[in-house]
Amino acid sequence: MSTDAPERRTYSYLGPAGTFTEAALAQVPEARGQIWRPVSNVGQALDDVVGNRAHAAMIAIENSVEGGVSSAQDALATIPGLRIVGEYIVPVRFSLVAPPGTTLDEIVARDLVTVAGHPVAYAQCLAWLGQRIPHHEHIVAASNVASAVGMLDGSLPAQVAIAAPGVADHYDVEVLAENVGDNASAVTRFVLVTGTVAPPAPTGADKTSLVAELPKDEPGALLELLEQFSTRGINLSLLESRPIGDALGRYRFVIDADGHVSDERMADALMGLRRFSPSVVFLGSYPRADRRVVHHPDRYGDDAFVEARDWLRGLIAGEPGS
Template identity: 50%
Template sequence: MHDDAGDVERVGTVPAGLPEARGGAAQATPAPTATGTARARYAYLGPEGTFTEAALLQVTDPTESELVPCLDVVTALDLVRRGEVDFAVVPIENSVEGSVNVTLDSLATGSPLVIVGEMLVPIAFVLAAREGMTLAHVRRISTHPHAWAQCRGWVGAHLPGAVHVPATSTAAAVALLAGDQDAPGFDAALASPLSVRKYGLPVLADGVADNPHAVTRFILVARPGYLPEPTGADKTTLMVHLPDNEAGALLSMLEQFATRGVNLSRIESRPIGDSLGRYSFSIDAEGHVSEERVQATLIGLHRVCPTVRFLGSYPRADGQRPHLRPGTHDADFRAAREWVRDLLAGGTV
């Protein structure tokens, strides 16, 4: 990414070894890739048993690929950047707690990466502990901060006074409890039922999430060069900087989408980090970069914003197609261009 005005980063065609799009991330099982391994390699937020692993299993068969658990999101994405793995699966958004900022910031900086798919995982939690521990004696609970936030109400009602011990992932806390360490520093862990089963810990309580309908959205990330084919139900993710000290800059940016009939499913600001008061915008737009209205939007953004980072066009996990208003279909854009060409050729209609 560069800071010169009008810089837009794009992806190209599918390089040798990467999978052809098959209409959705959940159906794309990569073949041997640029890492030179016999099987595609996937990094993910580990250890085994995380919700991220559950999302990963939606896009690949572990008997046909190599799974690489990572300590954190940044490590997983950096492995893709360095070419040590072919893809990474990381969380990006939760229906209760909102976006995963470390994922947004990691995609917005550093060498470019692109999103090539998304997966949705329903979120449920149980409270697990070692043999002999009872619910009445739990005082310190370990889990990922997002999981703690989704179970705070239950903990407050059933274990008043219990404190949170942060973990790098929900499964990491379970792994520590199941390990040989005599005193892991906490009494119980909030985690997925899958991870508790994998590590063989007793369950003290289940159904402990405050919102039983919580869902986390995960993304499949690759190096630039792989652009999934449009399905008609797609998203395009962007990172956009606004001009400094320009009145109405945000409105001007949003108008690029509105005037072309491109709906936004997510938009939020993130600090750029170089000084106070400077922000970028992380955006999910409905549509695929191959569509005329999305291309016209990118051209508009290129004109009015100093930096636009293209972070991928990929199938929506929910399959929801956008509602296009009159004048925003591909045929409408093509007809308008043809009319202008006729005028330039001497036409009058």
């Protein structure tokens, strides 16, 4: 009998250690005890999946304050052979950190303070910084961890950095203040992406993600796209436009719809969308992070769609009572 241990799986994520993406990956039960591969950007994480260097990749897809992550949306729309299999929510909390031994009073007393931070993080902490350290300037960092690392190693000429709370677990920094973000309810939504696989089984609390293009730029085209969902009782929790890039005025639409592809109403909507749109990219059906059950009127239930199809078959077959 073989005693060989099963091969460990690799999960790519935006690194280094201590990022919000790592915190999202920590929520995936099947990723625990596996190999976590930090990468420098979303494209590299997804390329690891396509190139079979990683079983899956964790990427940020949407922020409750800043909206959709355009680089992730564009990559999912254009790189073939990818599927979203789960979503995870991470509260966005920021800490102000400095080299060991530094105090907040010392920072406030300076004539000018240089703050390292990722542009999105800096924008979400601007009000707090304006109140506590009004005499500051911002220097851009590549990530919430890179801001602290650059401050420590001198590659960024900064006295303090805005960083994710987890940075203190991996680097020798002084935490000057916690929860310095301006929006206490801010969260980031992450998705776990694999190669093409069958969707997870429906749970009743599911979401379907896809990307679709309009057939042409004319009045009512977007309305017709949306009617594929509204006439079947499907709520859209996300609708964002992204430029296709081949000409001005040409857009694709990133869509999150409540429900699972195996639901009769969702399947019917996707078939209608396929007939309407020149390009539909199915990104996956997967459990919602909040596990909120999707409710719909009875006329949009699976039984209603099955009964309607059976009624039509009876009409075509000339069955009595049809």
